[in-house]
Amino acid sequence: MIRTHESALEEEARRLTTDYRTSRARFRAAAFAAGCDIESLPIERRGPDDQVLATDIAIRGGDGSAPDGRTLIVSSGLHGVEGGFGSAVQSAALERIDSMPSLRAIRTVWIHAANPFGFALGRRFDQENIDLNRNFLLAGDPYDGVPDGYDRLAPLLIPERPAGRFDLFGLRMAGEVIRSGFAAVANASVGGQYRDARGLFFGGFSPSDWHRRCRERMCDWIGPTELAIHLDLHTGFGPWGVGQLLLDATVERSEVERWRARFGSFPVITSERVEQSGGEKVAAVYTTRGDWGRWSLEERLADDYRYACFEFGTYRPLKVLAGLRAENAAFHHAETTSPAARRSRRRLEELFVPASLDWRRRVLGQGLEGIALGAAQAADSREPIMPPRPLP
Numbered sequence: 001m002i003r004t005h006e007s008a009l010e011e012e013a014r015r016l017t018t019d020y021r022t023s024r025a026r027f028r029a030a031a032f033a034a035g036c037d038i039e040s041l042p043i044e045r046r047g048p049d050d051q052v053l054a055t056d057i058a059i060r061g062g063d064g065s066a067p068d069g070r071t072l073i074v075s076s077g078l079h080g081v082e083g084g085f086g087s088a089v090q091s092a093a094l095e096r097i098d099s100m101p102s103l104r105a106i107r108t109v110w111i112h113a114a115n116p117f118g119f120a121l122g123r124r125f126d127q128e129n130i131d132l133n134r135n136f137l138l139a140g141d142p143y144d145g146v147p148d149g150y151d152r153l154a155p156l157l158i159p160e161r162p163a164g165r166f167d168l169f170g171l172r173m174a175g176e177v178i179r180s181g182f183a184a185v186a187n188a189s190v191g192g193q194y195r196d197a198r199g200l201f202f203g204g205f206s207p208s209d210w211h212r213r214c215r216e217r218m219c220d221w222i223g224p225t226e227l228a229i230h231l232d233l234h235t236g237f238g239p240w241g242v243g244q245l246l247l248d249a250t251v252e253r254s255e256v257e258r259w260r261a262r263f264g265s266f267p268v269i270t271s272e273r274v275e276q277s278g279g280e281k282v283a284a285v286y287t288t289r290g291d292w293g294r295w296s297l298e299e300r301l302a303d304d305y306r307y308a309c310f311e312f313g314t315y316r317p318l319k320v321l322a323g324l325r326a327e328n329a330a331f332h333h334a335e336t337t338s339p340a341a342r343r344s345r346r347r348l349e350e351l352f353v354p355a356s357l358d359w360r361r362r363v364l365g366q367g368l369e370g371i372a373l374g375a376a377q378a379a380d381s382r383e384p385i386m387p388p389r390p391l392p
Ligand SMILES: [Zn+2]
Pocket: 078, 079, 082, 233, 234, 235, 236
């Protein structure tokens, strides 16, 4: 395991930026210096100042010291506004690759800014207002429907005008939580809806740009692989400054144990565990449709494909939700340059990538540690390869 020196982390924390252009330039320079091949996938929409918006995929082959067919995938910015954090972790790891033998040993795939539009504009959602982590529906699952309880909350979640500085959203949601319980409200509001195109957590009416690109290209990026470990970097859920590995609810217990064995210092969470232990300290329990992770598992991109949402906590869930709601209302109903829109973007940025240097130091240190642990697991010749699970 690597322990990044405190002063180095301090410097990384100061260097972290939420600016897309700066983040992208640093990532590309770091990937190039580390010897990666870089593929850029621009989207049609331009960003502020007419800048090109693209997802960059950097790929580096292993140095031959690990068994063939071992791959680590590290992705950032699926939820655009979280990208500044994920990008900083990716760049910091690439810049340290010389001192990380396991990372050099295996094939590594670095997906930078899966949602470049959201990253550049400080939004969670993409250019079609799609939440990309609700868009990966499996074959046969129609882009249709809303979660239980959604209809009741929809008028509250999707205001018809920008929210003022003070509104009663927090209070009213707290009332809903008292009425229906936290899990029910969380499921209803964030589980993913396929009806209101200007709403929150909209999963789309069809596969998004990013979804289609993954379908076309992901197998090539990963290459022929026996064991792939995918860490998808996120922020905004869980205790302040704490990294957690969130596994898909359908993974088998043996897989949960394998993650725990390697990532002992990080909580490894599945909804099953939460249900069984009752009082487990998790901020919310909700199930979602259209996760990228579940899709990746079902696609069988490798013989043994393991995916975790590597999630770093910031603020309380209702506070985060209120910020998403306000930004979404301003995005759809106010001028981009209006004070209401600017205020809502600043607020969202703080909710997902807090300015606190202490938070930044902590999450950067844990992010680097998680990547080193993932690489060590992928590179280990003794790591058992599990057969693909049966399709449901
Ligand atoms: Zn996220």
